[in-house]
Amino acid sequence: MGLKLLAVFFVLAILGVPLSVALGLGTLSVLWWFDLPISMITQRMATSINSFLLIAVPLFIMAGLIMERGGLSEWIFDAAQSLIGRFRGGLGQVNIASSFVFGGISGSSRHRF
Numbered sequence: 242m243g244l245k246l247l248a249v250f251f252v253l254a255i256l257g258v259p260l261s262v263a264l265g266l267g268t269l270s271v272l273w274w275f276d277l278p279i280s281m282i283t284q285r286m287a288t289s290i291n292s293f294l295l296i297a298v299p300l301f302i303m304a305g306l307i308m309e310r311g312g313l314s315e316w317i318f319d320a321a322q323s324l325i326g327r328f329r330g331g332l333g334q335v336n337i338a339s340s341f342v343f344g345g346i347s348g349s350s351r352h353r354f
Contacts, residue, residue: 246271
């Protein structure tokens with residue numbers, strides 16, 4: 242099924258059809274070829290949107306932006322700089338320490354006690 246979809250897509254793309262139309266026509270032609278219901282498209286779209294990663298990534302970015310605007314990220318980096326920054330390789334160690342603290346605050350750790 243995948244090879245037929247790719248073949249139809251590449252043929253349409255080579256003929257100069259816009260890529261969005263080529264993707265749509267390729268999908269519809271494969272659904273017609275294998276006698277699959279068109280409602281399968283909406284089911285696949287709905288189940289692929291209902292993913293933890295698609296929700297977690299924007300929320301993680303938003304948490305970082307909120308921390309930056311509130312000044313918490315500067316405080317974390319300044320605290321790590323004052324504790325570790327004077328040692329050799331301090332910049333890398335400050336980065337690791339601040340990431341460690343940020344992970345603890347945001348709850349991105351996989352370990353649950």
